[in-house]
Amino acid sequence: MSTTIRTGGEALVQGLLSHGIDTIFGLPGVQNDHFYSAVYDAGDQIRAIQTRHEQGAAYMALGYALASGKTGVYVVVPGPGFLNTTAALATAYATHAPVLCLAGQIHSDQIGRGYGMLHEIPDQLTVMRSLTKWARRAESPGEIPQLLATALSEMRSGRPRPVGLESPIDILAGKAEMSDRPIPLTVRRPEVDTDAIEEAARLMGKARNPVIFVGGGAIDAGEEVRALAEALQAPVIASGRGRGILSSRHPFSHTYAAGEPLWKEADLAIAIGTRLTKPFIQWQRPRHLSLIRIEIAPQESSFLAPADVTVAADSKEALRALLPALARYNRQRPSRTAEMLALHREMEDLFDSSFQPQIDFIRAIRDTLPDDGIFVDELTQVGYASNMAMPVYQPRTFLTPNYQGTLGWGFPTALGAKVAAPDRPVLSIAGDGGFLYCAMELATAVQHGINTVSVVFNDGAYGNVRRMQKELYDGRIISSDLVNPDFVAFVESFGAIGVRVHSASSLRDALTDAFAADRPVVIEVPVGEMPGPWRMMYPNELMVEG
CATH class of the missing domain: 3.40.50.1220 (TPP-binding domain)
Structure with missing residues (x-):
């Protein structure tokens, strides 16, 4: 059996490649530099997409996983870097997504000492374990290949969910003699009774x-x-x-x-x-x-x-x-x-009478998005309506944050979906509030040629929160109005294409052009207050969260 002396970072990269993983999202930093050095040496065997924020990296890995069913991987430094990814990691857990979090860590003999080292936080591994189905820390370079195989096996066993592997800086830098033979995965699934x-x-x-x-x-x-x-x-x-x-x-x-x-x-x-x-x-x-x-x-x-x-x-x-x-x-x-078709018509009439202009916008999107095009939902009025009313023709083409309801997830998740499916149109929707959570990732999209289409419905507010403050709390409107940039100018400053339209019919025309564009496109749609969906979605209870 052949062996090679490798650093922990080289072992981690080799392990990813041996398990068919060829794409990672992340940000390099001092605690994971030995990993990124190994990524550099791997050349074009692995694509490393650097993002403008760790949050974006984790959401892109999530979108990659949801759109393809393949393992989405993100790599970040410890402490604030890892903590910036936790909303996306919680969403991966909620959506049963096969996401692998690779987090750096301070030097092994400094963990838990409270020295105040760069990026040190108390008990990072416990935080990671609370958001994944399996998480471990590498204690030596030589155990990294087996830990990675175990992580990927646990991810796929039973109900898929994210997993995490924490690697201290000295473990990634250290060397050990390792087998060149790939370690097979052991995925456990119950037999049919x-x-x-x-x-x-x-x-x-x-x-x-x-x-x-x-x-x-x-x-x-x-x-x-x-x-x-x-x-x-x-x-x-x-x-x-x-x-x-x-x-x-x-x-x-x-x-x-x-x-x-x-x-x-x-x-x-x-x-x-x-x-x-x-x-x-x-x-x-x-x-x-x-x-x-x-x-x-x-x-x-x-x-x-x-x-x-x-x-x-x-x-x-x-x-x-x-x-x-x-x-x-x-x-x-x-x-x-005949009964079921009649129910379809009844629901279409109900949507038309209850959710305008959302339904017209949804039809404009559906009319221009091919059957295999990927739609990424968001926490916005058109998104709420799309859950009930948008026709969907293939699995993995309607991406939603599930019960986590993660505001701001849509745009970066769509970027990851586009990386997974580069030959298919990918469209995300957002409100003006949610879009700006990760809008800086336009720079990532332009740099890496990730040509998604985004539609931003701009009502100058956290619209759902504002309406509930007005309707449920006697007009006590507080902290829900927003001041926004000129979205077209903002988008164009990144080198992307910015467009503004004012109706569903003009959105339909803009989308046709956007799907043919050679750059990322963001379409702003200024809107007013829209009717809320909650009485239909939650008829027996009061919906009080935005």
């Missing part, structure tokens, strides 16, 4: 009015979900992360906006890769409703409500086993296509 499959198939076969709910855990099971829906003549309700698993063109494909009546009328709910948090907490479980869970980590959802049958397995593998079993128990079912 055939008894549970039979039990689920029997329960489905008896159900007269089943409904299917899908979330991000079913993102690779689109064909199987479609086959199940058609066999059961069951509507499919998609969470934000489940959008596109069943194309919006399919009659049975619906969003949560149409879900509550279907939930209350159903005698069986089939949850595939989703917790079902909204139905159980907001809609409540009808007494007559049975529940089947198909979930790779059902223990993370069982606290909401006990299932009648649980299939603990990967969604795609479980459904592949379930479909032939269902054929033995299923009844002859009348077509519900």
Whole structure:
């Protein structure tokens, strides 16, 4: 067996390459310089995208992971560098994204001493562990290859989630003799329980009015979900992360906006890769409703409500086993296509009457964005409406921060998605408040040729907060009005293309030009106050957060 003497930094880079990772996002600094030196020596085997802020690096790694399903990697110095990434790391956890955080650390013998060394914080590893499913510190250069393989294995085992590896400066600089043989990953997935499959198939076969709910855990099971829906003549309700698993063109494909009546009328709910948090907490479980869970980590959802049958397995593998079993128990079912198409039309009419001008803007975007184009959602009025009303045709093309609701994530996440999918259009939306969280990453986009299209809806305020202050707190408007730059001039100062439009029809024309541009494009749309979506999204509770 051949061996090579490597530094810890060289071992980390070699390990990334051995596991097929060829792109990293980050910022070099004194505690990770030995890693970046090894990246330099790797040449064009690995692409290093330097950002203008650690926050941007982590969000780009997240967008890369969400758009591709591949591992997104970011590299930062410890202390303030790492802490600047924690909102993105929390969002990666919420979206079950395969993100690897590589954080530097001060010298090993100084950790925990309180000397006040550069970038020192108390117990960085504990912070990292609270935001990941696995995190460790490298104690020697020679253990780095195994630690990296373990990190990547843990990331992919069970429900995917981010992981972290902390490497002190002396460990990255130190040398050790290491094997040249790549370390294989050991990804653990539960085997499909055939008894549970039979039990689920029997329960489905008896159900007269089943409904299917899908979330991000079913993102690779689109064909199987479609086959199940058609066999059961069951509507499919998609969470934000489940959008596109069943194309919006399919009659049975619906969003949560149409879900509550279907939930209350159903005698069986089939949850595939989703917790079902909204139905159980907001809609409540009808007494007559049975529940089947198909979930790779059902223990993370069982606290909401006990299932009648649980299939603990990967969604795609479980459904592949379930479909032939269902054929033995299923009844002859009348077509519900006309009923489901009528529900589509009913929802479209409701959206048109409730959410203007948001719906017209969404149509302009959908009309110009190809089916495989990637749309990155944001916490803005058009974003809230898009969760309910925007048609989505393919999985991994509607990116949302899930329950984390991370304001400002959209633009940098879109940059990472574009790096993962350079030949597909990528569009992010934002409000004026959220866009400026990471607007400096326009410099990164221009420098690295990451040609996304961004639409900024500018109402001169944290609009949702302002409206709630007005409606719920007797007009006590405080800290929600904003003074903004001239967005077109601001964008053009980076060398990107800035455009301003004032209507949905002009946005449609601007988007057509933007997708053909050879530079990043930001389109500003000045808007007034828009109607809020909360009464439809949360009909049984008061939404009090912006």
